Amino acid sequence: xxxxxxxxxxxxxxxxxxxxxxxxxxxxxxxxxxxxxxxxxxxxxxxxxxxxxxxxxxx
Amino acid sequence: xxxxxxxxxxxxxxxxxxxxxxxxxxxxxxxxxxxxxxxxxxxxxxxxxxxxxxxxxxxxxxxxxxxxxxxxxxxxxxxxxxxxxxxxxxxxxxxxxxxxxxxxxxxxxxxxxxxxxxxxxxxxxxxxxxxxxxxxxxxxxxxxxxxxxxxxxxxxxxxxxxxxxxxxxxxxxxxxxxxxxxxxxxxxxxxxxxxxxxxxxxxxxxxxxxxxxxxxxxxxxxxxxxxxx
Amino acid sequence: xxxxxxxxxxxxxxxxxxxxxxxxxxxxxxxxxxxxxxxxxxxxxxxxxxxxxxxxxxxxxxxxxxxxxxxxxxxxxxxxxxxxxxxxxxxxxxxxxxxxxxxxxxxxxxxxxxxxxxxxxxxxxxxxxxxxxxxxxxxxxxxxxxxxxxxxxxxxxxxxxxxxxxxxxxxxxxxxxxxxxxxxxxxxxxxxxxxxxxxxxxxxxxxxxxxxxxxxxxxxxxxxxxxxxxxxxxxxxxxxxxxxxxxxxxxxxxxxxxxxxxxxxxxxxxxxxxxxxxxxxxxxxxxxxxxxxxxxxxxxxxxxxxxxxxxxxxxxxxxxxxxxxxxxxxxxxxxxxxxxxxxxxxxxxxxxxxxxxxxxxxxxxxxxxxxxxxxxxxxxxxxxxxxxxxxxxxxxxxxxxxxx
Numbered sequence: 001x002x003x004x005x006x007x008x009x010x011x012x013x014x015x016x017x018x019x020x021x022x023x024x025x026x027x028x029x030x031x032x033x034x035x036x037x038x039x040x041x042x043x044x045x046x047x048x049x050x051x052x053x054x055x056x057x058x059x
Numbered sequence: 060x061x062x063x064x065x066x067x068x069x070x071x072x073x074x075x076x077x078x079x080x081x082x083x084x085x086x087x088x089x090x091x092x093x094x095x096x097x098x099x100x101x102x103x104x105x106x107x108x109x110x111x112x113x114x115x116x117x118x119x120x121x122x123x124x125x126x127x128x129x130x131x132x133x134x135x136x137x138x139x140x141x142x143x144x145x146x147x148x149x150x151x152x153x154x155x156x157x158x159x160x161x162x163x164x165x166x167x168x169x170x171x172x173x174x175x176x177x178x179x180x181x182x183x184x185x186x187x188x189x190x191x192x193x194x195x196x197x198x199x200x201x202x203x204x205x206x207x208x209x210x211x212x213x214x215x216x217x218x219x220x221x222x223x224x225x226x227x228x229x230x231x232x233x234x235x236x237x238x239x240x241x242x243x244x245x246x247x248x249x250x251x252x253x254x255x256x257x258x259x260x261x262x263x264x265x266x267x268x269x270x271x272x273x274x275x276x277x278x279x280x281x282x283x284x285x286x287x288x
Numbered sequence: 289x290x291x292x293x294x295x296x297x298x299x300x301x302x303x304x305x306x307x308x309x310x311x312x313x314x315x316x317x318x319x320x321x322x323x324x325x326x327x328x329x330x331x332x333x334x335x336x337x338x339x340x341x342x343x344x345x346x347x348x349x350x351x352x353x354x355x356x357x358x359x360x361x362x363x364x365x366x367x368x369x370x371x372x373x374x375x376x377x378x379x380x381x382x383x384x385x386x387x388x389x390x391x392x393x394x395x396x397x398x399x400x401x402x403x404x405x406x407x408x409x410x411x412x413x414x415x416x417x418x419x420x421x422x423x424x425x426x427x428x429x430x431x432x433x434x435x436x437x438x439x440x441x442x443x444x445x446x447x448x449x450x451x452x453x454x455x456x457x458x459x460x461x462x463x464x465x466x467x468x469x470x471x472x473x474x475x476x477x478x479x480x481x482x483x484x485x486x487x488x489x490x491x492x493x494x495x496x497x498x499x500x501x502x503x504x505x506x507x508x509x510x511x512x513x514x515x516x517x518x519x520x521x522x523x524x525x526x527x528x529x530x531x532x533x534x535x536x537x538x539x540x541x542x543x544x545x546x547x548x549x550x551x552x553x554x555x556x557x558x559x560x561x562x563x564x565x566x567x568x569x570x571x572x573x574x575x576x577x578x579x580x581x582x583x584x585x586x587x588x589x590x591x592x593x594x595x596x597x598x599x600x601x602x603x604x605x606x607x608x609x610x611x612x613x614x615x616x617x618x619x620x621x622x623x624x625x626x627x628x629x630x631x632x633x634x635x636x637x638x639x640x641x642x643x644x645x646x647x648x649x650x651x652x653x654x655x656x657x658x659x660x661x662x663x664x665x666x667x668x669x670x671x672x673x674x675x676x677x678x679x680x681x682x683x684x685x686x687x688x689x690x691x692x
Contacts (some may be wrong), residue, residue: 003095010099011076013152014106018072021145021263028270034416035277041403042288042413047061165630188539192382194420278421279638281413285423288410 061269065262075101075248083248096160103153105256106146107176112141114179114214117186121207124200128287130275131268133200136269138206140186142260147180172220172228175213183212191255195278269286291316291352292447293338297361298347300330302339303665304346306331313496313503315478317445319413320509322468322489323482327496332375333480334498335451338480339372339604343663351447355475365607367584369396371435371448375455378434378601379421380592382538385411385430388435389418391525394495396438396446399522404515405433405440408464426458427596433599436468441519448475454485466491471511513525526615527606535612540588541619545559545651549582549623553630565630569691572639575631575686578623579643580683584676587611590658599662608663611655620647632651642690650679656666 079101087095116139123132154173155165167173185201194197220228293315300308307330314322323331336342338349340357348358351366372378379388389402406412409429418546419427432453439446454462462485469491473479481488489495490510496503535541556574563571589610593599624643628635654676661670 003093003160006093006096007098009081010096010153010156011080011102013156014102014149017149017152018143018259022140024141025263025266025270028274029123031416031601032273033276035281038415039277039281039284039413040419042284054274159629160630163632164557164561166554166557168554188542192538194381194418221640282419284413285410285426288413 061262061265063262064258066265068262069257071258072102074251075105075252075255078248078251082127082244083191084096084242084244091119091161092288093160096157099153099157099160101252102256103150103157103229104249105253106149106153109260110143110146110150110176110179110251110258111214113139113146113264114183114202114211116264117143117207118211118214121204121211124204125208130178131205134271134275135264136200136204136266137190137271138184140190140207140266141267142264144180144183144187145263146256146260147176151177151180167228170220170228175217175220179213179217180212182206183211186210191274195275291350292445293449293480294350295334295338296347296348298337299344299345300333301345302333308337311347311501313338313480315447315480317476317478317495318473320473320479320481320492321496321503322492322506323496324489325497326482328485329498332451333497334496335449335480335482336374336600339449340366340368341600341604342665366447369438369442369444369446370605371439371450372601372604373431373435373450373453374597374600375451375599376597377431378598379419379430379598380532380534380595380598381418385417385419385422386415388598389433390429390522391530392434393437393441393519393524393607393644396442397521397524398438398441398519400437400441400517400519401435401550402433404517405437409433409461414530417597425456425458425461428453429461430678432465434456436472439472439475440468440515440517448477448479448481450479450481450483452483452485453481454483454488462487466592467512468515470509471514473509474511474514499674519587525594525606527602527608527610530602530606531610532613532615534589534592538592540592541612541615542588544585544588545582545616545619548585549578549619552581553627556627563633569687571631571633572691573687575627575633575639576624576643576646576683576687579629579647580621580650580679582619582623583616583647584654584679585651586653586654586658586672586676589632590655590662594667609659612651614648614652616648617644620644623647639690642686646683646686651680652684 079098083098083101086094089099116135118139120132120135120137123129124136147201158167158173159165186206189206190199190203209278291314293313295311298308298311298313299346300311300561301308311334313321313334323334325331333342337344340349340363343361344357344359346359348355350356351368351370354364354366355362356366357363381393385406386402387660389406390399393399393402403412403415406415411426411429414422414426419430422430432450435448435450435453453467457465466487469479469481469488473491473493482494483489492506493509494503495506556577566574589612590599593602593609602609621640621644624640624647625635627633627643638667654672657672657675661667661672664670
C-alpha cells in the first residue's frame with residue numbers, strides 16, 4: 001500500500017471511532033427519552049414536574 | 060453547554076484534519092520511510108494526549124468514588140472510561156497503520172510505550188463493556204472503579220517510556236529541553252489539533268456526565284414509582 | 289374441546305431416580321389444569337416434559353396430534369403456540385422489557401400492545417428498561433407475561449405451561465393473574481399450572497394430583513371479564529436473529545472469539561519477519577490461524593443463555609438456542625483480511641473467503657459440541673475445550689488442499 005493509502009486508512013478508522021463514540025452518546029440520549037416517556041405515562045404530577053425540571057437543562 | 064463544546068470540538072478536529080492533509084509541510088524522504096503517512100501524526104499525537112486526559116479523569120473519578128463515595132466522581136469515572144476507550148482506540152489504530160507504513164510492522168511487542176498504551180486501551184474496553192453488562196450498584200461501581208484506579212499506573216509509564224528506554228517509538232518532539240525537533244508550521248497544526256481534541260473530549264465528557272446524571276435521577280424516580288403504583 | 293397436550297405413559301428420570309413413572313395427563317382447550325403435589329413430587333418435571341425439554345425413558349408427549357418427543361429421542365416442533373414460564377424466569381438481563389415481550393409474542397406469529405398488560409402489573413414505567421434493572425419480583429412478572437401474551441394475541445388455541453407463576457408476585461399481581469388465567473381459559477386455550485397457591489388453584493377446572501396420578505374435575509371457577517387484545521401478524525423471531533442482536537448489544541463475541549483472533553495474530557506478528565521465508569502451505573496456515581482461533585472458542589451465547597434458564601425457554605418456545613448466525617462469516621473475513629495486512633500479503637479474495645467460511649464452520653462445529661453438554665447438571669464443568677483439537681487435522685488438510 002502506498003503512503004496515501006495508509007493515510008486514508010488511518011484517518012478513516014479514526015473518523016469511524018469518533019462516529020461510533022458520538023452514536024453511543026446519541027443512543028444513550030434516545031434510550032433516556034424512551035424511559036422517560038414510559039415513566040411519564042404513569043407518573044404523578046409532582047414527579048413529572050421534577051423530571052421536566054431536570055430534563056429541561058440542555059446537554 | 061456540552062453540546063456547544065462538542066460541536067466546537069468537532070469543528071476543530073475537522074479543521075485540523077484539513078490542515079494536516081492540505082497545509083502542513085511535507086517531510087523529507089531522508090527522515091521518514093513514508094512521508095505521506097507521516098501526516099497521521101497530526102491526529103495520532105493529539106488523540107494520545109486526549110486519551111491521557113481521559114484516563115486521568117478515569118483515575119480521579121475512580122478514586123473519588125472509592126474513597127469519598129461521590130456520585131459526581133462516579134459520573135466522571137463513566138465519562139473518563141468511555142472517552143479513554145474512544146481515544147485509546149483511535150491512537151492504537153492510527154499508530155498501527157503508521158507503524159505498518161513507517162516501520163514495516165504494525166506492532167512491536169518489545170516497545171514499552173506501545174504495549175502499555177495498548178493495555179490501557181484494553182482496560183478501557185473491559186471497564187466500559189463490563190460496567191454496561193451489570194445493573195448499577197455499589198458492587199459494580201467498586202469493582203470497576205478499582206480497575207480504573209490501579210490501571211492508571213500504566214499512564215506515567217507510557218508517558219516516560221520513550222525517555223527511559225531506547226525503543227522503536229520516537230521520543231518527544233515538543234516540551235523537551237532542546238526545544239524539540241518539530242518545525243514551526245508542523246508545531247502550529249499539531250498545537251491546533253491538540254486544542255481541538257481537548258475541546259472535543261471535554262465536550263464528550265460533559266455530555267456523558269450529564270447523561271449519567273439524568274439516568275441516575277430517572278432510576279431514582281422509577282424506584283419511587285415502583286413503590287407508589 | 290380437542291386435546292392440546294397429551295402425556296402418554298411418560299417415564300422420566302432425573303439423575304438416576306425415576307421421577308415420573310407411567311404418567312398420563314391431558315389438557316384440552318378451555319381447561320385449566322392445576323398440578324398439585326408436595327415439594328419434590330415432580331410438578332416441574334411434568335411441566336418440563338410437557339414442554340419437550342426432558343428426554344423420556346418411556347412414552348411420548350403430544351401437542352395437538354403431533355408427537356413432539358418420544359422415548360426413542362425423536363423430536364418435532366409442535367404445531368401449537370406454546371407459552372412457557374419455568375421456575376427460573378427465562379429472560380436475559382441485557383434484554384429490554386418491551387422488546388422481550390414483543391419477541392415472546394412473535395413466537396405465535398403475532399404482535400400485540402404490551403402496554404395494558406404492563407400497566408396491569410404496574411410495570412408500564414419500566415417498559416423501556418433493561419431486565420437487569422428490575423427487581424426479582426418485577427422480572428417474575430415479565431416471565432409470566434412472556435407466556436400469556438402470545439395466547440392473548442392469538443386467535444388459535446394455545447398451550448400454556450406455567451411453573452409456580454405466582455412465586456414472588458404481590459397480592460395485586462396475583463389477582464390480576466387470576467383474571468388473565470380465567471380469560472385465557474374462556475378463550476379456549478389450554479393451561480397447565482404447577483402451583484401451591486390456593487388462589488390459582490381456584491381458577492382451575494381440573495386438579496391433577498401427582499401423588500395419585502389422576503386428574504379430577506373441580507368446582508367450576510368464576511369467569512372473569514375478557515380483555516380486548518388487538519393483534520397483528522408478526523414475523524417470528526428466530527434463534528439466529530436473537531443471537532445476532534444479543535451479540536451486537538453485549539459484544540460477547542469480542543471477549544472470547546475476538547480476543548482469541550487478536551491474540552493469535554498479535555503473537556504471530558511478534559515473532560518478527562519470518563513470513564516471507566515460509567512455504568506457501570505454512571504461509572496459508574498462519575494467515576488462516578486467527579480465523580481458526582476465533583472459531584475454536586465456539587459460541588459464547590451457550591454459556592450466557594444459562595442465565596435464568598433462558599436457553600431452556602428458547603429450546604421449548606423458540607425451537608432452538610440463540611446463536612451468532614452469520615456473524616462468524618464477518619469476523620472470519622475481518623481477521624483474515626487483518627492477517628493479510630499484518631503479514632504484508634496482498635489481499636487474496638479466495639483466502640479471505642476461506643477464512644470467513646473456516647471461522648463459520650469451526651464456530652458452529654464447536655457450538656454443536658457445546659450443545660451436546662447442555663443437559664448436564666453442571667454443563668460449565670464439562671470441558672468441551674478438550675475436544676477441540678479434533679478440528680486441527682481437518683484444518684491442516686484444508687490448508688494442504690488449498691496450496692496444492
